Amino acid sequence: MRRRGGMVIGVLVGVLALAAAGCGGGTDDGGGASATTAAPTTTAAAETTTTACGDGGSETEIQLVASDFKFDKTSLDMQSGSQVKVELRNQGQAEHNFTFTEAGANQDVEAGEDATATFTAPAAGSYQFTCKYHPSQMKGTVTVT
Numbered sequence: 001m002r003r004r005g006g007m008v009i010g011v012l013v014g015v016l017a018l019a020a021a022g023c024g025g026g027t028d029d030g031g032g033a034s035a036t037t038a039a040p041t042t043t044a045a046a047e048t049t050t051t052a053c054g055d056g057g058s059e060t061e062i063q064l065v066a067s068d069f070k071f072d073k074t075s076l077d078m079q080s081g082s083q084v085k086v087e088l089r090n091q092g093q094a095e096h097n098f099t100f101t102e103a104g105a106n107q108d109v110e111a112g113e114d115a116t117a118t119f120t121a122p123a124a125g126s127y128q129f130t131c132k133y134h135p136s137q138m139k140g141t142v143t144v145t
């Protein structure tokens with residue numbers, strides 16, 4: 001029944017739904033009934049939504065390098081409510097980890113590999129991050145403002 005174009009639109013709608021979910025948004029689209037003609041418009045609207053994801057919902061990217069046995073940073077800064085992506089790189093011989101308990105982050109990173117921890121920054125305050133395998137040596141402060 002459906003033309004090939006219908007499937008493409010279906011995929012787009014799926015991607016858009018994911019993007020909207022990432023913003024915690026409840027875009028109550030009615031199942032895309034009128035999507036056939038509205039597809040380009042829908043795409044443009046979603047891009048706007050993503051950038052304007054507002055309410056302090058900014059994104060923060062942090063590069064953090066682990067070695068044996070320390071992190072290259074001992075303090076991280078972020079804004080409360082922002083989406084944080086910590087790009088971990090393990091330049092050591094041992095497996096390391098990034099744990100930020102209050103944000104629910106607990107990400108292992110194998111020796112010589114990369115990993116990413118994503119989380120929402122908690123309420124303003126001063127916290128600690130650690131490598132759960134070497135918490136006495138590998139730790140630092142997270143400042144949330």
Ligand SMILES: [Cu+2]
Pocket residue numbers: 066069095096097131132133134138
């Ligand atoms: Cu470690």
